[in-house]
Amino acid sequence: MSLYRVEGVVLRTHKLGEADRIVTLLTRDQGRIRAVAKGVRRTASRIGARLEPFGHVDAQLYTGRTLDGVTQVETIAAYGASLAADYPRWTAGQAMLETAERLTPEEGTPARQQFLLLVGGLRALVAGEHAAPLVLDAYLLRSLAVAGWAPTFTDCARCGAPGPHTAFHLASGGVLCAACRQPGSAAPAAASLELMAALLSGDWAVAAASEERARREASGLVAAYLSWHLERGLRSLPLVDRSG
């Protein structure tokens, strides 16, 4: 039995048998991995609490026959408790965890950028400085960009002609100029495109000044863009409470 350590964020847990849990982690060095935590549902062991979703942990694992197991866990940061006390933020956080899982499709393939992005996103969500739906949409756009699907909001996604342009086409990966325009393009408000560009680049001053209408339209387009790239949409996204 060999031991090794990982730093990671707990994405989700599943009940296994009578008292165990399978824990899915997005790790700093090994990408997404799964491990079993024995007895955590039955005992007063602190490991169970530390391995709840949103936990940023330093864990010691042992190699097992089918799944590796968790022997020790130290908490680096626990975002879960504060999120669970704020329903809109918690649902936004759930969508971030699901996105991190879906955009790291191969278990064990390093995904350092996705890991760092998730930690940053959860920190921002808990800090509460920005509205939760904006933090979520910024995270989704950047997570897509890291996955290689960065959308364009200014220059034409096909020919690169400098914008602003008015047509937005999911399959082309962003806005299109009049010459490249495709059937089925959306025509979002200029303010919505500006907001999405700000969220992708991290221009919070512009994002904070945006109006509710632009936020709603941008959220819809981000969700559609994400669904277009994933085979099936996120289960959590329609359940995000945007009232907070």
Place this chain on the structure above:
Amino acid sequence: MYEGVVQDLIDELGRLPGVGPKSAQRIAFHLLQADSEDVRRLAQAMLEVKERVRFCTVCGNVAEDAECRICQDPRRDTAVLCVVEEPKDIVAVERTREYRGRYHVLGGAISPIDGVGPDDLRIKELLGRLADGTVRELIIATDPNLEGEATATYLARLIAPMGVAVSRLASGLPVGGDLEYADEVTLGRAFEGRRRLDVP
């Protein structure tokens, strides 16, 4: 793989919660070697539970009539309602002998990542029970994990404006654990020390 009916039994057993392929095989061969009468009793109990036991139309607990024993019991306090995730949690709370009110079973906890939202739980039924003003206090006894906490947060936000006192079981329960595994003493103490949920 085994011959027809044996493999069918292994497959069926393997679909039960907590039963892996190895266990399914072990149980199947145990049944093959067991006394016919024992197996008949087991099969009969399984069929009967499906035929006779339903879910209480009021609280969602398991029941042999339209309403469960607790809902039919006139000695139970109608002013206090304890909200749990599953019928088995009622058994855990009843073991403490601390609680004399009634129950409401949600059928799970909110878990967006698993596609479970408020509309997938018996929350509408809960609001219906609160409408006539009989219930003065709601004790949320969802599991002491994040989904349980977030469900409590959601319910408090929804229900506190209705003028019902909403409280949550006190900490001291093993966080990350299942309510059904909490011992009577700890769970009883958590009931006594329940804290009022303030809605921001």
